[in-house]
Amino acid sequence: MQTANLLPLVLVLAVVAYGLAYMRSRAVAAPLGGIRNLKALPFYYAARAALWCAIPALIVLAAWAGFEGKVIQGIVIASLPQDVWPESAGEASLILSQISNVAAGKLNPEFVPEHIVGAASVLETMDDQSENFKAALVLLVAVSGAAFAWTRVSPHINARINVETTLRRIFFVCAALAVLTTAGIVFSVILETIRFFGRVPISDFLFSTSWSPQTALRADQVGSEGAFGVIPLFTGTLLISAIALLVAVPVGLLSAIYLSEYASRRVRSSAKPLLEMLAGIPTVVYGFFAALTVAPFIRELAETVGLEASSQSALAAGLVMGIMIVPFVSSLSDDVINAVPQSMRDGSLALGATQSETMKKVIFPAALPGIIGGILLAASRAIGETMIVVMAAGLAANLTANPLESVTTVTVQIATLLVGDQEFDSAKTLSAFALGMLLFIVTLLLNVVALKIVRKYREQYD
């Protein structure tokens, strides 16, 4: 039986186990004088039966699915005559793919050696048997789990504790999954980064000012040397992010102050969702807005005042990105400003402070940690943003602080390095991982520093 069919079957069994255990717990309770004489409510006996039915069965199913392939491969290889046993992993996978192609009927058995055909039939029988064994074992585990739970429906056994413990473990596994995923991503990035630094010295990567990742595929090609200096990329990232924050922080903060302190309830209830909609616009839409409207406008404007501007500029990308991240600043700041207790406002107003003095001297300092949090979130969005930059700021790795020139960012380079078919052992491809690693470290440091600042200057009102 296929896994796809087994899964719903196990769930159906769990539901049945739930119903049976529920009825049994009521039946057990009836002669004792009602469910109050049970240690736990019928729901808990039922839930325990369902959990004991489903969880072990699912674990068995997952384990089987995980190891099935390897085990069968081992058996199939072992079934080959000794003189054709593969000597390397590469050879083994070659033979195995031949065998499975024959078994699947994609490869005519007449064109392959005798022992391959033999192994193919072994593979077929093993596959069939594996399916059957798996189905039988999973169902057996499910039914025996449910049966065990059934025997444990007793007024003296507290199923509630079992259920709570199991649920706690399920929650733990979910939390652990998120952490492990993060750790796994970081780990794999680190490994690739180390491989990259095997080819390009770390000092070149960090301190060289030229970025040109094109490496030759063949030795006789021109320009075989790539240049992997990240400084132009980080300058570009910082330039664009700084422009974006220069737009987003004042606009976002002041609009948050207006919404939370000055706007009437009616204005606020319609303006806030509208503002938050800005965050819902896909970045690619912002991208063509930046490339087709803002960038030409900036170039014309620059030309009228006699400045030279590129048709793709850091300024265009930064301005549009700034608009995009306004809601991150405004919405979060608005929330934390509202969370400052009314008694603080009353205290200040009663001393004769005006609304703006109250805002500046009492509410803003109290809300500062949350506001910094919002700005940080906006900054990380700005640093990580790719699409707007690709479309509006270009791909040229210029080392410049002039916002009218075209620049590129770390994320854009990562994207272009990995788009399309790439070989995974060239320095060009591996450099994407090194860039990712560096970006990760930089944003992490930013967060740590910001947290320290917030801790130092926060004013706690409780």
Next chain:
Amino acid sequence: MNTMNPTVTSEAAMPEEKIVSVKEERPAETVIEEGKTVGHPLSDDPKFKLRNVEVFYGEDRAIKNISLDIGRNEVIAFIGPSGCGKSTFLRCLNRMNDSIDICRVKGQLAIDDHDIYDPKRDVVELRARVGMVFQKPNPFPKSIYDNVAYGPRIHGLANRKSDLDDIVESSLRKAGLWDEAKDRLDAIATGMSGGQQQRLCIARAIAVSPEVILMDEPCSALDPIATAKVEELIAEMSESYTIVIVTHSMQQAARVSHRTAYFHLGHLVEVNETDKVFTSPEHELTESYITGRFG
């Protein structure tokens, strides 16, 4: 400032059933006549002249046609059951109700014969003259020094740092907090005990040299010892300030005030010398309240 003060809301939403139940308990003769206050609601030397004051929360009439004088350097206590409108009425005196969108105030309210609700009036100047201390101590999350210096800085009362130091010291002294606080003026105020925090709030109010101090149940969050200190303070301050205090403790009203005003469901039922209110109240409702029959 869209969040409404919860206490005020609850007063506004005072259920009508209460009236019914009171009417049922008491015979028909104790039905309150609107705008009629027994006792001595007026004063020879009034600081506040309040005539026909009405306060609305949306459609609800929270204060019903109250007329009252508050004398110069007088301590007057507002008592009454929860939701009777005493806090609402108190907050009219420095226009703290302004920040509540749906709140409207009608009638003539004057301080030193100047209209409080004149649209051209500078509310900042009013609040500098009429300070306020709240039910729950609400020091700013700043240092003790900065808390007291907050008002003087806003109003430009000190030209030099030494002037400001003097104001802070004298305010803390008047609030009886100097000895406890002088060695830790830079400590965060929210780290003090509740009683100290409340006295700090009083010092903060005094620091802008107001003429009137409004106190909205200033001791309800304090322990008996801290309460005694605050009451002592009120007695001392009564020499130089006009004090209006809302309280749920009748003993407190009896201890600190010269006159006592009894509020009931938005009406001002009785105003009399404190001794008289607590020994021989004129109105039956007042008597019921102070003898603990409801409240």
